[in-house]
Amino acid sequence: MVGRKVSIADIATAAGVSTATVDRVLNRRGGVSAMKEDRVLAAARLLGMDRALDRPPSRTLRIAVLIQTPANPFHAALREGLDLAARIYAAFNMQFFVHHIDPKNPAGIAATVRECHAYNGLIITSPDDERIREAIKALSRTIPVVTLATDVAGCGRAAYIGPDDHKSGRVAGDLMGLFLGQEGGRLLIVAGSRDITGHRQREAGFRQIIAERYPACHVMAVLETGEEQAAAGRVVEVAFRQDPALRGIYHLSAGAGPIVVALQRLGRLADTVIITHELTEDRRRLLKARRLAAVIDQQPLLEARMAVETMAKLHGRMAGEAASVATDIQIFLAENA
CATH class of the missing domain: 3.40.50.2300 (Response regulator)
Structure with a gap:
């Protein structure tokens, strides 16, 4: 409605109601069903009638x-x-x-x-x-x-x-490669569940950039925790006992704290790069203490x-x-x- 003021007739046409109904809604006279009121207010907002913008709908x-x-x-x-x-x-x-x-x-x-x-x-x-x-x-x-x-x-x-989780995974892979340097190393991915789209996409993006840019880095396994925090620590401890050459963990889900505890118990925290997601308060503390290398947050x-x-x-x-x-x-x- 550029160039002229929005009229009640314009709103009535857009909402598919009569001008009398629009008048009742805008002037709060009542007698209009909640469904029609919603349509009138939506049309008024869409057309840019300022006095409708702060009009609270009656239907919850x-x-x-x-x-x-x-x-x-x-x-x-x-x-x-x-x-x-x-x-x-x-x-x-x-x-x-x-x-x-x-x-x-x-x-x-x-x-x-x-x-x-x-x-x-x-x-x-x-x-x-x-x-x-x-x-x-x-x-x-x-x-x-x-x-x-x-x-x-x-x-x-x-x-x-x-977020674009594939891109997030690529960012994580780039960070991992940069932290490990030319020496590279064996990597572990710890996911909550591959049934979660975001986790699959993060894994795919991570693998993709590792393959493209960091030939000395190798993903050895993907472990799932079922989104259980304690399980993250358990699977990491088992993996590091079985493969002491692991140097990096890309962690996609809950359980950063238990992972840190497990690596401390093994004496491997100082020489392992951990990259995870979501800057919760516990991860902020771990990051400040340099127990985690980086956190990618999706706000x-x-x-x-x-x-x-x-x-x-x-x-x-x-x-x-x-x-x-x-x-x-x-x-x-x-x-x-």
């Missing part, structure tokens, strides 16, 4: 959120970000209902997804399993779904908010906020296109942690 949107328990520090950060975003955008009248999921139980996750049909939207951080994929695909026919932090391929979701608080914004856009409660967003990563060393 109930949004389901599926993430792991706070025992996983990254998912605790996602929850913190969602709670913060809910407060920042309270005017959107959206309530978030968090359900904790077990990444080792894809059938249970799929069942939980199917139970979300009574909600107005779903934000989910989940493994990429066929059962989960099909459940999301069916649900997305009736409500918008946003995947957060890691994607689920071919699930019909409306948008993905999170979970920002991701969670952007997921909330995207859901608001999908429901017409925030202006702008509800598109997928590849979030930036940050590299932290001991001196900038």
Whole structure:
């Protein structure tokens, strides 16, 4: 509507309602269903009617959120970000209902997804399993779904908010090669689960750049922990006892602390390069103490906020296109942690 003021008739046409309905909504006279009110306010925002921007919708949107328990520090950060975003955008009248999921139980996750049909939207951080994929695909026919932090391929979701994990893996591989130098060495990858898209993509990116640029470095094994922190320490201790020539660990998931403890017990911490993801408070301490070489952070608080914004856009409660967003990563060393 460049060049002239937006009219009630313009909004009525865009929303598919009468001008009387638009007048009732904008002037808060009541007597309009919540669904029509949402359509009118969305159209007004889209067309740029300023006086509609701060008009709070009367209908509360109930949004389901599926993430792991706070025992996983990254998912605790996602929850913190969602709670913060809910407060920042309270005017959107959206309530978030968090359900904790077990990444080792894809059938249970799929069942939980199917139970979300009574909600107005779903934000989910989940493994990429066929059962989960099909459940999301069916649900997305009736409500918008946003995947957060890691994607689920071919699930019909409306948008993905999170990093380019293949690029993150390449960054980690480049750092590993630079830290080890010309001598290179034998490397271990410790993943939470290869069923998680982000973990597969990180591994692929890491392997790719190691092969391209660092011929003296060799990935010897990929070990999975099931996203359990204690398991990370156990698998690393076993691997280093079996192969004392290991010199580097690329760690993709929970359990950085137990890995450090295991290497300390073996007397191998000082000569092992550990690169991991997500600058949680415990990893910040380990990094400052130079127990970790580098941490690649994907800014979970920002991701969670952007997921909330995207859901608001999908429901017409925030202006702008509800598109997928590849979030930036940050590299932290001991001196900038």
